[in-house]
Amino acid sequence: MSAPAPTPGRLWRKAALVWLGLTLLLAATLFAAYLPLGQVKIAVSLGIAAAKAALVALVFMELAADGPLTRMAAAAGLIFLAILLSLTLAEEATRSHVLSLFGAG
Amino acid sequence: MAVAVWAGSARLKATVLRGLALTAALGLAFLVVKAFEYDKDIAEHLIPGSAGFPLDPPQTQIFFSFYWVMTALHAAHLTVGIIAVTLFYLWVRSDRFDWAQSGSLHALGLYWHLIDVIWIFLYPILYLVGR
Numbered sequence: 001m002s003a004p005a006p007t008p009g010r011l012w013r014k015a016a017l018v019w020l021g022l023t024l025l026l027a028a029t030l031f032a033a034y035l036p037l038g039q040v041k042i043a044v045s046l047g048i049a050a051a052k053a054a055l056v057a058l059v060f061m062e063l064a065a066d067g068p069l070t071r072m073a074a075a076a077g078l079i080f081l082a083i084l085l086s087l088t089l090a091e092e093a094t095r096s097h098v099l100s101l102f103g104a105g
Numbered sequence: 106m107a108v109a110v111w112a113g114s115a116r117l118k119a120t121v122l123r124g125l126a127l128t129a130a131l132g133l134a135f136l137v138v139k140a141f142e143y144d145k146d147i148a149e150h151l152i153p154g155s156a157g158f159p160l161d162p163p164q165t166q167i168f169f170s171f172y173w174v175m176t177a178l179h180a181a182h183l184t185v186g187i188i189a190v191t192l193f194y195l196w197v198r199s200d201r202f203d204w205a206q207s208g209s210l211h212a213l214g215l216y217w218h219l220i221d222v223i224w225i226f227l228y229p230i231l232y233l234v235g236r
Contacts, residue, residue: 006111008120015108033233045229053222060107060218062211092167 018059025052106190110214116205118197125194128217132187139180172231179227182220189213 029048037044058064063071109124150157153166153173160166193213197204204210 006115006117008112008117011108011111011115011117011120014111018107029229029233033229033236042229042234045233046226049226049229052225056218056222056225060221061215062110092171 014059018055021055022052025055106214106217110210113197113205113210121197121204121210122194125190125197129187129190129194132183132190136180136183136187139176175227175231179220179223182223186217186220190217 025048029045032041032044032048035041057074061074063074106124106128109121109128112118112120112124146152150159151169151172152158153169158166158169160169190213193204193210196202197210202209
């Protein structure tokens, strides 16, 4: 981000532009949720979510303007979060089978 | 929040304060909406393990466990965020520390936007699946 002399108006405009982008993506994900996409739907909605997260991380969290060390630190957090979520969901994914064993299904 | 952080490094005090006030107000508005939603969920007995749970396959109870844990954890983080933003508002207003230099506004912004990113993923996972 090459920033010319920041004035309040310029800062608000920059934030409003990102907010507009996020709102458009929100509208897109809401619209896509009602399309008959089958199994692709969850990939589409998570893809849009990833685009929104990237927008927030790059502009609002200033990762785009910062050096590689900052980005590596952010990526490390992301990787550990992915490990934790995978373990949790792996457990949840096996739950349905256990339930049917107990005759609760 | 982002405007407050950017204005912080440019020493635009009025803009920092305006940004922080708006951030706290919007965060509070989110919590109010969430409280109405929880109220409705409880009225509909959407509590996993409760006798009157209205949905049929038992896996829906797992979904609602995730729903409660994830949204409540998000709301708890948001509450901490709103308190922190309010404290920063007061501290910046009274010039209690060198807010343009210290980087703490930046850290506050990172925390706030992390909660933001988490909600970006929670929304499609919890509210849009199965539509």
